[in-house]
Amino acid sequence: MSDVLNASMDEIQADYPSVPAGELTFDTLESDVPPHLRVAAAIRNVEPAQASPEYEDAAFARDPQAIGYYREHGCTTVDHAYTLANILHTNRCVAEAAAFYRVAFDLHSKSPTHYPLAQSLLQTCLLKAGAVPDQEEVDALRRLNAAHAAYIDGITRAWRGGDPSGALDIMGTCYEEFHTGEEADALYLETALRSGEPFFTAAQGRTASAPAIPRRLYM
Template identity: 40%
Template sequence: MVLGRKNMEEEQNVDYTDMLSICPQALEVYQQRGLNDVIAAYDIGNILSTNHFYAEAAFLFKLAFNMHSKSPSEYPLCHILWMIRMVALLKGNFPIKDEELEQLKGLSLPFYNYIVGWKQYKENKDAFSALSVMQNCYEEFPTGEEADRTYISIMMDLFNTDSKLSVEGRSYSTGMQATIPNNLFMYWDQNPPPEIVENFEYHQRLGHFNLKIFNKAEASDWLYQQYGVEARHLFLSARHPAEAADFLRVHVINHYGGWWLDADIRIKSIDQFYSVIPMVYDHVFLLTDNYVVHNDFFGSIPNSPILNECIRTLYHNCYVNRDMFIAYKTGPGIFNRGINRTLYHCLKGEGKRPSFIMLDYNQFWDVIDDFETPYKTASQHWMAS
């Protein structure tokens, strides 16, 4: 589709079959529902964007915006539709008209700041200038959404350090004193299957970490003893064991300091751990290939300013966004938001820069092994909750 074709986006009641034939999933939804209302255009636009058809997605989001009543009671809200059109254009490296940006500015200044800052960064890679424009625009979005990931990717240009400077030529036997306590925490609610039991035993055999494995009863009592009845209640109210593990992990690491490791992954070896993970920082986080912060493996000192922000966000989501997707509500989403908030305050001169490093997805898999876990297919997966 040629995005600028004359009058294309003003056409109504046309057949979009040819345009949508590039994406079978989008075409199927169109054939079932048509394109005569805001929700249909929004849903099909999201399908197109997910499949990287950004020009077509931008067209659909504009179509949805034009059909929108502009009432604050009609969802998605009109300023969200206009903003995600801009996002699609940015992702597809298409130009954004000044008048469209001005229209977004009139609808939502934080969304305007988000788009303009991101656009500037894509054009000149000046992270400081981009973040000065974006400010704390991520606060307008639920935790874990693309805005948090985009923001943290730009923040890395300012705050992250080359990890190779901290690990080059170093091994377990010659390693310097670690800043993060040598504790390793894991969790399984009850009756772990054989492959999980074997994984626990494997980490015990490593003989390096002070290993503590929580079950549900122990975790509930520990949260009550350390954080009170509110923490225990929210933990026991979790919709899925993965959500309960999410709730526990930030509290445990922030209390004791150390490393968290999910029960269904393993550290390859102590030598590999020390050859990749820098030991001179108060926090070590690892990223996926699309800038999601891993919460299945991370390390921190106790009473961390970053984890304190994560916990604050966690409680907010538990009360305000109870039905949110788990990864956004209690999982990696709270880590992306906690890091963004902490670094934004540093950028404003309102706090000391924390000692931390974020490693990339290749380094994650240099340290961590996945292994076959039949329980995932035998029980409800956390992504379905």
């Protein structure tokens, strides 16, 4: 299949000449394409009125709130896709939410003044997709924001590579790019605590000169 990351639906359709225009669905896309990309590519070519129950079940995890929103509004703008992603995420349909964060990214102007920011959408998609990130997607994220890409690379190393110390080296201070209190803070701290690095362990029994995070902080 051609570059799914950047391809328009016309380009994707060209890879499937045997499929009539307007009938391309995620089932017709190659199985080795990550699920979030298959759904993201297909959703933009399916009108709500034409969506089969099977399609809705697969794309929306049978979530009635998401299906209801889709039937009423469709998915043709960043706001539509972002709302669907948030509905699915809130309702614990995380993998399905990832696809719609990706749709929102695809529809995004990539302008640094267009909120939510493109890098936030793609980063959230990759984090929630439940698969090893596609390198093309990570590279696209890196071009938008290197710290967001480092965050994804680091979390991948920690979760799938079982190397939290290496993950910290990759992530560096990427958390500074995120608002305080966001999920990135929690995942970074979780990775740090799993790393076993002395700096992140309890202070008992340590020499006064050894660097450590204080057990109690006062503001």
